[in-house]
Amino acid sequence: MTRSRTTDEVTLALLGAGFVADFYMQALAYVPHQRVVAVYSRTEERAQAFAKKWNIPRATDRLDDLIQLDGVDLYVVGLPTFRHQDVCLRLAEAGRSLLCTKPLGRTAAEARTMLEAVRARGVRHGYLETEVFTPALVRAKELVDRGAIGEVVMVKSREAHFGSHSPYNWDPELAGGGPLLLLGSHNVEFSRFMLDKPRAVEVFAWTGTLVHQTPLEDTAVMLIRFDGGKMAQVEVNWITRHGLDLRNEITGREGTIYTDITGATGIRAFALRDAGYVLEKAPATTGWIQPVAEEPFTYGYVGHLKHFVDALRTGAPFAETFEDGYVVNAIIDAGYRSARSGRWEPVESS
Ligand SMILES: NC(=O)c1ccc[n+]([C@@H]2O[C@H](COP(=O)([O-])OP(=O)(O)OC[C@H]3O[C@@H](n4cnc5c(N)ncnc54)[C@H](OP(=O)(O)O)[C@@H]3O)[C@@H](O)[C@H]2O)c1
Structure with missing residues (x-):
């Protein structure tokens, strides 16, 4: 019940x-x-x-x-x-x-x-x-909802770091995919959220393995065309060295919103000695570092x-329900099909 x-x-x-x-x-x-x-x-x-x-x-x-x-x-x-x-x-x-x-x-x-x-x-x-619960992105959606940038027509969403910490995520069978699936799921849902979840019609994607020795992709770019012609561009990779990178660009007919969750944190430090935990997947704890304050809030x-x-x-x-999760998976499945076929592929969700 x-x-x-x-x-x-x-x-x-x-x-x-x-x-x-x-x-x-x-x-x-x-x-x-x-x-x-x-x-x-x-x-x-x-x-x-x-x-x-x-x-x-x-x-x-x-x-x-x-x-x-x-x-x-x-x-x-x-x-x-x-x-x-x-x-x-x-x-x-x-x-x-x-x-x-x-x-x-x-x-x-x-x-x-x-x-x-x-x-x-x-x-x-x-x-x-x-x-979609990240405070900066909730604020961005509030600006959109009050009409500040006019009708949103394009969302660009990026997530990157240097790869999963979990060994099973480097096994294609267990992981199900590389960053297009494991990171891109965030970007796809964020794009749907910003556009008020229109039906995704078709997808074009490129995947490549540029740095890691892995049968999975470590880099991907995907375009999603929604009902009415609105677009999203998802850019993900596991080749970015400096820790978690979360950026978005939301373009409306009358303005644009830029967000940079881990790049504009309000704190930057130069440390000759070990700074301890800096941010998710930070590779270094000395030198120029940019810690994220209150990660559990900042990441949603x-x-x-x-x-x-x-x-x-x-x-x-x-x-957010399993219906959203299912649509996200269907869009990403179309992305992998497109990367193989080299063509736009329809999103098969019912
Ligand atoms: N922003 C987000 O929402 C976010 C962020 C990170 C991850 N995630 C998602 O959360 C899920 C778990 O990711 P995680 O990073 O927490 O993974 P994790 O640190 O590797 O471990 C998660 C749990 O799974 C268990 N586990 C590890 N290897 C296993 C294996 N081979 N077989 C069965 N169980 C195993 C772990 O060990 P024990 O059973 O030994 O305790 C642990 O309890 C994934 O679906 C991931 O996509 C979401």
């Missing part, structure tokens, strides 16, 4: 104890009216260590026990993408409401299966896309988790 009841406090169970799970916990510290009651990892030790670090009362390596646990309002899936389908199907089958991180699937087929499962069971489903982690917790509490709709 779809939940629409209101509740004072949302109880969460976290699936995953890795990189993104850590960001979720940092962010949840700023989200009122919620409590994380359990965490799952493949190994008991890692689950226990994560629970201890974040003061979570229950830790387990038994997924089925967690899925059956009484008193959990919402499951947060922060597992590697190749585990999303299986875990989300099991949660949906058990009638549990869930949020799943990006990309929803490795392919549109996987995402479609997940979407059908949550629809069939009537559970609430949220797509954990951070980019606080914004999206607050949105989903509030929406579940009040019965409001989720702004």
Whole structure:
């Protein structure tokens, strides 16, 4: 049954104890009216260590026990993408409401299966896309919505760093794709968000492997043509040396908005001694550095988790759902087809 009841406090169970799970916990510290009651990892030790670090009362390596646990309002899936389908199907089958991180699937087929499962069971489903909750980009959308730059006709969206920290993301079978999928999912959804989610018609993409020794692409550019002729350009790579690079350009008929989330952070330093953690995927901790203040806010982690917790509490709709995740996968699938064929390819989503 779809939940629409209101509740004072949302109880969460976290699936995953890795990189993104850590960001979720940092962010949840700023989200009122919620409590994380359990965490799952493949190994008991890692689950226990994560629970201890974040003061979570229950830790387990038994997924089925967690899925059956009484008193959990919402499951947060922060597992590697190749585990999303299986875990989300099991949660949906058990009638549990869930949020799943990006990309929803490795392919549109996987995402479609997940979407059908949550629809069939009537559970609430949220797509954990951070980019559209990034404070600077929320502000940009406010400018667009008040008509400040006129009708938006083109969105350029870039994300880059020097490659995934997770070994399985360099295995084509497990990862499902390189940066076009793993980073581009953010840029595609941000572009859809800025354009008010028109139907994506067709896609043209180029992928290449320029620096890394990998069967995956490490660089990609993709054009998306939407209904009515509006365009998006997605530029992603794993060849950028200086850490996470997030930039956007939103062009309307009467103005343009530029955002630079990690390049204009308001702090720049020259350090001869080790500066410690600087920003996500920073390769250096000395010399000229540009730390990011409050990463969980700046990257949208606080914004999206607050949105989903509030929406579940009040019965409001989720702004990002498995439907969005599925469309994103369908656009990226068309991108990979186009990179192979050298032609514009239709977006096959239903
Ligand atoms: N901005 C964002 O929204 C954002 C940012 C980063 C990542 N993500 C997404 O979050 C998901 C997880 O990414 P991550 O960076 O957190 O990954 P991660 O750090 O590699 O680990 C995530 C979890 O998966 C488990 N795991 C690691 N290798 C595994 C394997 N071979 N088989 C099964 N489980 C394995 C980890 O270990 P244990 O089971 O041992 O604990 C951990 O609990 C991905 O879908 C990624 O795209 C989203």
